[in-house]
Amino acid sequence: MPTDTTTASVSSSGPWDAKLQQFHGGQEWTQLSNFVEDFSVTTNPFGMPSAAKLAAAHSIEHSHHYPPADQEPAKSSLARFLWPSEFETERDRLILGNGASELIDLVIRMAPAGTWRPGPFYTQYKEYERSARNNNFTMLSPDTSDKANVACLVNPCNPTGDYLELPELKAWISANVLPGGYAIIDESMQPWHSEQFRKHSLISQREYVEELYREQGISVFVMHSWTKLWCCTGLRLGSVVCPTAEHMRAIKKIQVPWSVNTVALAFLNAVVDDAEYLKDTWELTPAWRKATVDQLRELFPEWEFHGREFLSWIWIDTKDASVAERAVELARAAGVPVRSGRPGYNLPTFIRVAVRHPAKVDVLVGALKAI
Structure with missing residues (x-):
């Protein structure tokens, strides 16, 4: 019997078969010759312990x-x-x-x-x-x-x-x-x-x-x-x-x-024994997240920023599908891909930005200034 693939109905590029699989982020980095940081996934900004x-x-x-x-x-x-x-x-x-x-x-x-x-x-x-x-x-x-x-x-x-x-x-x-x-x-x-x-x-x-x-x-x-x-x-x-x-x-x-x-x-x-890694995670993730939100809010006061302060990502409503698409394009071109809300979630005005080291955030913010 054929599989119902409604959840994957939005086509996507890269390795995902949009007719059979559910789209997920985290694949673009392999396609970028100028890759700097992956802002499209919600992993810990401190990397592997x-x-x-x-x-x-x-x-x-x-x-x-x-x-x-x-x-x-x-x-x-x-x-x-x-x-x-x-x-x-x-x-x-x-x-x-x-x-x-x-x-x-x-x-x-x-x-x-x-x-x-x-x-x-x-x-x-x-x-x-x-x-x-x-x-x-x-x-x-x-x-x-x-x-x-x-x-x-x-x-x-x-x-x-x-x-x-x-x-x-x-x-x-x-x-x-x-x-x-x-x-x-x-x-x-x-x-x-x-x-x-x-x-x-x-x-x-x-x-x-x-x-x-x-x-x-x-x-x-x-x-x-x-x-x-x-x-x-x-x-x-x-x-x-x-x-x-x-x-x-x-x-x-x-x-x-x-x-x-x-x-x-x-x-x-x-x-599980790396207590120092978790200590850094709990202390710095909220601070880095707030700093990123503050920078983006100053640039784009019309954007809405969602999520609790401790989370490893920021869910952003740009209020305009074309603006969100442009943000995704600019971030990709700068080697700092973000997650679009269009594929998978069918929310084209949204983007998701991971919490990352401030130096990497500077690259992303610099790219988005061209919007």
């Missing part, structure tokens, strides 16, 4: 062996990062994947059939929708009052920058998921919140998750793409915290063996 990069490089020496089928010790190391005190009782709910994309697809494949709905925001990361369409769900709009068998919310929302605190998030789940259904909450950008991110995350809410499953049969999955926080998108590294250990085993049953390779596991096992 050096100690973890070295551990990944050293692991190549062992790549003639299969990686561990139980994903250890990297899985336990990530569990200790997520739950410093309770990791031994929590890790059986955790499973790693070849990027969050693999786990998104696996969870939606085993979800109860029927209806699917996105979060309450006007757009969000499209991989959930792509997977739901491929698995023949009936698609509901974000503004419907109907509850769904499967609801997926990206929080903080990429690209819009919207964010729900825990009480709001719990209320949304109750209002939008049918009994016996699945709630998939993507918290990939949550660790940017602050050193206290765990307290603001659903990973801290085991009793709530257990009660929801026990009383209403609603299964809550917390998804993470670790390639953004630790700037390792080429390694493909994600995880999902399941409502119970039984849910985790159900995913493992249909996951292909060794989906996370030796290099990615070595990187993860090392990177």
Whole structure:
């Protein structure tokens, strides 16, 4: 049966097959002879942590062996990062994947059939929708009052920058998921919140998750793409915290063996101990983001800037599709590509600009002055 490709209906250049795949940023840098910095992706501006990069490089020496089928010790190391005190009782709910994309697809494949709905925001990361369409769900709009068998919310929302605190998030789940259904909450950008991110995350809410499953049969999955926080998108590294250990085993049953390779596991096992990298991330990302917004707002007072102060990107409404297109062209020509809101999101007046080192921002701002 042919695959429904509605989410990829907007044509795009480069390596994406617009009829079959969901457009994503991060590809243009290979085509630029004058490449300076990639502002089109939401990765950490500090690049790959050096100690973890070295551990990944050293692991190549062992790549003639299969990686561990139980994903250890990297899985336990990530569990200790997520739950410093309770990791031994929590890790059986955790499973790693070849990027969050693999786990998104696996969870939606085993979800109860029927209806699917996105979060309450006007757009969000499209991989959930792509997977739901491929698995023949009936698609509901974000503004419907109907509850769904499967609801997926990206929080903080990429690209819009919207964010729900825990009480709001719990209320949304109750209002939008049918009994016996699945709630998939993507918290990939949550660790940017602050050193206290765990307290603001659903990973801290085991009793709530257990009660929801026990009383209403609603299964809550917390998804993470670790390639953004630790700037390792080429390694493909994600995880999902399941409502119970039984849910985790159900995913493992249909996951292909060794989906996370030796290099990615070595990187993860090392990177969770890099406290200095996270300290810099929490301290400097908000400052660099504010400085970028201030520079762009001074140049373009009519633009609207969206997103919480801790996020690694800025979602910008230029108010004019031709202006947004010109901004994308100028940035690309200067070797500092930004993400257009047109392909994938079908929001042609918007652009997304990553938070980057001030010296790299100067190149982007200099290019945009020609608008």
